[in-house]
Amino acid sequence: MVCVAACRKPTKAEQAALAEKPRVDATALFVKFECTRCHEIPNVAPAPRDKHCVQCHQQIHDGTFELGSDEVKERWKGHIHSIRWVPSLAAADRLRADWIRDFLLHPHDVRPDLEAEMPRLDITRDEATQIAAQLTQNAESSTAAAATESSNISRGEDLFRNFACGRCHRFTGARADNPPLTETTGRALPLLAVASPDDLVSDAPRYMPVGSETPEQRIAANTVMGSWALAPDLRFARDRMTTEAIAAWIAAPRGAMPSQHVKPDDANDLAAFIANTPLEPTSVTTNGRLPLLAREVAWDEVEQRVFKKVCWHCHATADYAMGDGGPGDTGGFGFRAHDLDLSTYEAISSGATGDDGKIHSVFQKLPDGTPLLVAHLIARHTEEAGGIVAGVRGMPLGLPPISWEDIQLVDTWIAQGRQR
Amino acid sequence: MRRLALLVGVLAVPSLAFPCDNAVSRETSENIKLLTDTERMIAKEDLVSAAKLLKKVHKNEDSRTEAKRQDLTNIVTMRQHGELDVAAVVVFFQKRVKQESQNWQYKALLGEALFEAGKTDDAKKVLLEVHGKDVMPDAHGYLALAKMSNGDERAEFLKACAKRTKSKTLCVLDGDTAAK
Secondary structure: OHHHHHHOOOOHHHHHHHHHOOOOOOHHHHHHOOHHHOOOOOOOOOOOHHHOHHHHHHHHHHOOOOOOOHHHHHHHHHHOOOOOOOOOHHHHHHOOHHHHHHHHHOOOOOOOOOOOOOOOOOOOHHHHHHHHHHHHOOOOOOOOOOOOOHHHHHHHHHHHHHOOHHHOOOOOOOOOOOHHHHHHOOOOHHHOOOOOHHHHHOOOOOOOOOOOOOHHHHHHHHHHOOHHHHOOOHHHHHHHOOHHHHHHHHHOOOOOOOOOOOOHHHHHHHHHHHHHOOOOOOOOOOOOOOOOOOOOOOHHHHHHHHHOOOHHHOOOOHHHOOOOOOOOOOOEOOEOOOOOOOOOHHHHHOOEEOOOOOEEOOOOEOOOOOEHHHHHHHHHHHHHOOOOOOOOOOOOOOOOOOOHHHHHHHHHHHHOOOOO | OHHHHHHHHHHOOOOOOOOOHHHHHHHHOHHHHHHHHHHHHHHOOOHHHHHHHHHHOOOOOOHHHHHHHHHHHHHHHHHHOOOOOHHHHHHHHHHHHHHOOOOHHHHHHHHHHHHHOOOHHHHHHHHHHHHHOOOOOOHHHHHHHHHOOOHHHHHHHHHHHHHOOOOOOOOOOOOOOOOO
């Protein structure tokens, strides 16, 4: 009976209403937030190569970047750990619009093996709603009924294990989560037969039994694609998608998710399991701030371990970058210029422009005595754990938090008077 | 013909600007390498080497690096206390402060230049403003403030000066010891 109601064809009036639904155009927002510097977005021009984070990182990693000597490029290659793979937004129409909106407002770590995360933008609810609407406007309403009987869920769990979904996907909090499988038995395995991105959408079988791969195959699979890192933690699937959308995706995945040739009935049961299996709550530990060091800390050490390792990518010297000092200096990703250059002692000592348009020291103390710069570094740990610190954006933006030991180093350097 | 070549050089399409150019351009552009090496020499208080490097920097390669070249030239000139036209350096940094009001490095450099020009009242006013916001970029502003102060205040400025340099002698004035 449910199926009869759900599967009926839309009436002419409904079809007309759908046809008249105004198209959302959030292109201006994609431009404002520079989404194409990382993401592929249907019908939106990609960022130029010199602004494209992913292309640059891939080229440096592959050795095809045209600038720099071989020695320099080899050294840079060793620095490239993140932003080589980023989810394509061509498949974002599988997601719930309200989840996309909330995720843009409060991003969190959905993909545990991807070092970089969605940055916490300075975005309004209205802007996030518009972007979510455009990304999902081509979504087809699923007419399949959701299977939520306990028998389906139980069978879905068996299928989850048989298909070895845990090779790529974490499912934190679920009984089926299997970190050792995910981490050690080779996320490369499901992709071993992948020779090119085109193969990801072909019908060629690519499942290989555990242990049958050669080390070369494993390395090749990781090197060529490494897209296993895009596999989301399935804990969030029930928030991100409807059960029907999960089933449809499993049966006919797109993009980085390889087809496992799952039959529709199996896909329904897998979706039922993913969407309904009980989850343990996650533990949130964010305060690991260490006491100040007893030894002396000078600029060279702080610069090498922190500022020149990560920070100066976005807080650069505009004069050396044709005027583009990065999002944290001359502005970008929707942020206005904050004039914060973290590439030299002189620059970091000269402060930044606050939201009030006035210059402020980045070492100024907050009411609890924490220097502002340190508060930003600590806030990133809170964000990584799913929280938000009001008024303080976590840094480094969209990247893993700086270790507590490195924060301790910065903290000590500031407390000691910032010795050159 | 030379003029035409120069014109073509000036109008040439600028090189790509990579967002993480701190890493890219500093290792791929000869001119930027020279400029950053000059900055390192200035930070080490090795002004002779800085001046030598500056002579190798191409002029007018592009507007941004040219601006940087001029900044560094004026800093080196000011700190070498040589055949300097201090008045011109003051005018230069006054112009920079006007152009980039949010860059307080220029304000500190203006204070330093005013001090070198003997305009101590103006210098003190500017440098105390920079100090009050805790945005002094390097040791020299505090050195100037120390030279214009006495007693505990002078000692405090010398201490702040010493924190901001690797030089063991820069912040030691007659009869004073720089405490780190």
